[in-house]
Amino acid sequence: MSGTDALLPPVNGKLTANAPLAPLVWFKAGGAAQWLFEPKDTADLQAFLAALDPAMPVMALGLGSNMIVRDGGVPGVVVRLGKPFAKVTALDDVTLECGGGASGILVSSTARDKGIAGTEFLRSIPGTVGGFVRMNGGAYGGEVKDILVSCDVVLRSGERVTLANEELGYTYRHSTLPEGCVVVAARFKGRPGDPAAIQAEMDRISASREASQPLRSKTGGSTFKNPPGHSAWKLVDEAGCRGLQIGGAQVSEKHTNFLLNTGEATAAEIEALGEEVRRRVKESSGVTLEWEIQRVGEFARTPDDQRVGISK
Template sequence: MAWRDNLPTVRGKIARDTALAPFTWFRVGGPAEVLFIPADPQDLSDFLRALDPAVPVIYLGVGSNVIIRDGGVDGVVVRLAGKAFAEISVQGELITAGPGALDSMVARTAAKAGLAGLEFYAGIPGTIGGALTMNAGCYGRETKDVLVSAWGYDRTGARREFQNADFGFTYRHTQIPGDIVWMQATFRGTPDDPVAVQARIDEITSRRERTQPIREKTGGSTFKNPQGRSAWQCVDEAGWRGKLHGGAKFSELHANFMINTGEATAADLEGLGEAVRADVLTKLGVELNWEIKRIGKVK
């Protein structure tokens, strides 16, 4: 691990062999060889330019839609945290947000500015960086419907700019190269009464609180919806709602949400997901695909 002794000079924070579980909603997972929290976008760009290109780099936001495996993560984990990555601004009908901005805050900022169309972000537990990566959406709307453009850095630290059409958006997927780390996105809203927009956000928030286990150690939707069906119905029909697997289970409230009941390992969670996928395929003939990202090494 000689590379760890020759890391680039940064203005942010660097730590070695740091536990990642506290940075994820599931609260599981092993350590990062190196954890880097950049001071701002330029600090990240400079770091990437100077880092040995053979060293793998993985990016982490608020950790809402990820399982860090128990064996930890090789290379560098970059956590985009702090005000420098979470700024939101409005100019006319355009809303600009950093990758660390919470989706729900983008929705509320748009509402205050009297801009409609981004209300669905109030129902997504994550950040804009993740929303861009997976075309996040809910309640009939997706990121593709409101995005104008975005820019980020590639693995070399070079700036790359993309328009909506460049993403090749499909359901929970884009065609953008996997090494891009997003730094800023611009969305277009539609002028509307701020009170009316906020009322729709309040309804989405209320619905989410009634139907999802938002106060548990969870990670949002576990599986993508298969064609013509809802993933939660498949999990439920196969008999997995509330059924324990180690310290993990699918929520009684929403059968597509996995929960760490308190003592789960990453292996429990991923093992549960794989067991359900196999059972649903056998019983229902339906293939469920993961929506939650799993990264790192099995212990």
């Protein structure tokens, strides 16, 4: 670690050096964070970022459900929002105030209890509000851009700002949120609904996921974005990649747009498998698949300073 490590600002929350990230991400693979910061509240996060060396990288981590953390770990500070950021309350008859660390299950369940329809799709996305807002999370016909009113973010400078939906530049699984910022809250607007009907729709979505996705595996969710006019899983299947393996990483037999860690896969093996799938799909169909899964951190290095397990 560098000499700047000793100069990190004081915190009221928890700051851990060399914190393993594999236990915190769904793939259960990858390296450590140079620093893992779990702020006590928004003021704690603001003060820390304001005083932090501007050269120190900052990355937010939610449930780690759609992420590959490379084996060399993540330099700088990884910010993880815990219970203080996981509250969901009703602002009015159709609007929810959601903490950046709140899960999709909590948001949709609270909406149901308040008779607010329109957020049911969040039940099917294993992530937190911060990740949903950044990635324009969506499934089963709904997207965050359809329900977001505004969000509060703490910029890398420590300044807290409120951004309206139209300021986020939403496209498919993408926003223009500033690099290094952390989403600490968001407001979602639905429509009046019957709690029983909302629950029925959530049940339908849950059953559909259970039938089609490898939910009890070490996975990262949807690996590739659906190209215009195509389904990623179908392109992968047609390229002959169902069940394809590299080391401990495998393309799911149940849903070919999911990669699995079958046991002790390295992050390098998982990423290499994804790149091999992309190569075969391009060769088979002419379509270039784009990663939906975030790949973060540094590759592990050999004594010769070469990447491990990644073909060029």
